[in-house]
Amino acid sequence: MGGVAALLKIFSTGMVIAGPFLAILLEALCAEFIVILFGTGRLGCILAGTVVVGYTALHPFITQAFLYGGRIFEVYWAIFQQIKSWLHLEFVHFAFFIGFYITVHALIGAAAGWYAFHLAQSAEAQLKKMEHTT
């Protein structure tokens, strides 16, 4: 399904296609892999949500490496060094910030996965009701 969603993205009107196309495809692959390992139960859905939304924090770096080349990280490093000297920060502060950023993403993903599991159950019950009535 993720593959089809990614293909449909090709025909959307936006100018930036490569990044979202790759994101949908890779996120779907991650979700598929988790679901194969843990099933479509509550745990599988929560883990899939965690991995997929956690991945969105890393995805821009993958797209940018493709679009601008690996030297984009030299730019990041130079900006990081400058901010570090201005604010008198240590590397550990940035590591903490990055960890916090990824954790927030992962928690939102876990909540989304948990909700998706419950929503899918309610939708299934609704679907059965609709099929019985027709």
Place this chain on the structure above:
Amino acid sequence: MIYFFLGVAAALSLKEGNHFYLFPLALVVLGLAEPRAYRIFLRWKLWLFFALLVAIPVILPSPRDGRWLGVPFNSAMLRLNLLMVERSIILMLTIKMLTNRLSPLTLSRGLSVLRLQQLDQVFRLSQAMLPELRETIAVFFKDVEWRHIGRRPAKLHALLSRLIAAVLFTARNSQMGGKK
């Protein structure tokens, strides 16, 4: 397809030593192959993005060894960022050129050639279903009273589950209709 590979090859081989002739050459070749791809430059967001991409890393990091209109800048970063912007422009044009030429039919044919029958089947169904789904969703949301849902979020859960069920129901019916 050959222009796609040429575009990607030109973007990947762009260096400080060759970008003065390779970048304009790539722009001209891609422009001749697909003039419509140039429409991406009509979007102001793209220019703002490029301006930010060049400005921030050039003005912020030391050593700021250059000066332009009284503003100090890092000349090494400027060269590096211009190269990156040129690379991204070529890649964006190349991808746009490819997607402009791609139609759902050619994509479906390509999937069949690659023996991805199941993916092709789902893709065709989703393409055929899109207008019907749009209508189903529009009808579904027409009678929704958002004020009530704002007051009682539990109603949103019921609404969303009904919507998903309606979408799946429409898709199943459409698929069965197609098989008949």
